[in-house]
Amino acid sequence: MRRSFDDMKALLKQRNIGLSHHRLKVLEYLAEHHCHPTVEQIYADLHKEIATLSKTTVYNSLHALAEAGLVRILTIEDNETRYDLETETHGHFKCEQCGAIFNFTIDIDAFATNGLKHFDIREKNVYFKGVCPSCLHKAKDNE
Amino acid sequence: MRRSFDDMKALLKQRNIGLSHHRLKVLEYLAEHHCHPTVEQIYADLHKEIATLSKTTVYNSLHALAEAGLVRILTIEDNETRYDLETETHGHFKCEQCGAIFNFTIDIDAFATNGLKHFDIREKNVYFKGVCPSCLHKAKDNE
DNA sequence: TACATATTTGTAATTATTACAATTACATTA
DNA sequence: TAATGTAATTGTAATAATTACAAATATGTA
Structure with missing residues (x-):
């Protein structure tokens, strides 16, 4: 169930999840980086582009996206939760x-x-x- | 590979892991409680018996036991690492x-x-x- | 464009875990 | 049994990830 970026936006809309700028950026980041990044990595990279981004927003966005079923929360080791786009198992x-x-x-x-x-x-x-x-x-x- | 308590002691000795009182207590606790306790639970329960037990010791013991291959560290959710005796998969x-x-x-x-x-x-x-x-x-x- | 709602921010609090130095217990050998 | 060296334990303090929350801001819709 690999989805295009547009499909994902439609899905979010359908589920009544707002398409805020930052939310989409986080989603886009995950779509482009399949390395299962940590919050730290996502934040550090996106912060270069979006100077006003806060780490809390990264958390909020990831949780909202996970809620919507687009993002999977990966817990492999303590102290480093990782995030991944939801794809086939x-x-x-x-x-x-x-x-x-x-x-x-x-x-x-x-x-x-x-x-x-x-x-x-x-x-x-x-x-x-x-x-x-x-x-x-x-x-x-x-x- | 379910082991008796005595087997486990022998195994520890064989691997040059000291059989300290607290270490054994932690191991015994895991052997008796198959509910996959968190450090918090282990500490709280054992502290009732052993007033001088510190949480650091629980961590130390669990890590030593995991090192020895007797205990498995379970990471299912963040913020709650759980521990289990190592048994068949x-x-x-x-x-x-x-x-x-x-x-x-x-x-x-x-x-x-x-x-x-x-x-x-x-x-x-x-x-x-x-x-x-x-x-x-x-x-x-x-x- | 204006409004109601949802999102973002930033700071502060919470919590789990680790680091480390001082103390204590252990096992071994004389 | 006493002395000795090593390993374990303690307690405190530091670190780091995550969450709570209220104020500020952006969003989508009428």
């Missing part, structure tokens, strides 16, 4: 060395969920941790 | 209403992980969110 892999986060495709609905028969499941998350190929190479070079 | 379900966390069995190794061929995967996590049966019932009663 995929897993996240975090490299313990360089901290980068990678997507990988995964059919989460495929696996059996014994013991959750009477639960209303609204969100599914999968995240792995380990070392990415790039860091593995570096380690090998240092031997 | 299972998923976690968090109820958005009452906040309770449930385990469910899942064969994480079963699903294909396309796109992670050259990655060194060291940890796999699955967590779902939604509403638990008990809260679903309550909602129905209020209709």
Whole structure:
């Protein structure tokens, strides 16, 4: 369910979420940066363009967008909540060395969920941790 | 890989982790409380028994135990890291209403992980969110 | 353009976590 | 058992992320 930027705007309108300037900027930022940024990163980058942007607004915007179902809140590690556009379900892999986060495709609905028969499941998350190929190479070079 | 308390002590010794009183108490607490407690909960409960226990010690102990591979650090939501004994892989379900966390069995190794061929995967996590049966019932009663 | 409403700002408060130095307990060896 | 070196614990203070809130501003609509 990858959406165009215009589709997303229409969706926001439909859900009665205002299309304020800053809100759209945050959304646009996420659309252009698929690196799962933290609030800090989003704020730092957008602040260069929009001098009056406050961090609170970044939080507000992200929460509003998450509420509208356009943005997913990623909690992989403490002290660094990350944000991502809502797309088809995929897993996240975090490299313990360089901290980068990678997507990988995964059919989460495929696996059996014994013991959750009477639960209303609204969100599914999968995240792995380990070392990415790039860091593995570096380690090998240092031997 | 459910372990007895004695097994765990042996394991700690083997890995050169000291068996201090407080460390064991924290471990024992986790063994007896499978509710995925937060640091706050562990501290509050153990403090009743051990008046001199400090919160820092709880953090230290949990980190040492996690290092030793006996405890798993659960990050489902911000601002509430939770801890669990390391057992066979299972998923976690968090109820958005009452906040309770449930385990469910899942064969994480079963699903294909396309796109992670050259990655060194060291940890796999699955967590779902939604509403638990008990809260679903309550909602129905209020209709 | 004017109005009602929603958004943004900025500051202050809250909370979880970590850093660190001083104290205390532990295990080992004489 | 006492002495010794190492590791654990404590307590306080610092850091950092997030939230609350009231005042100022921007937004969309009539």
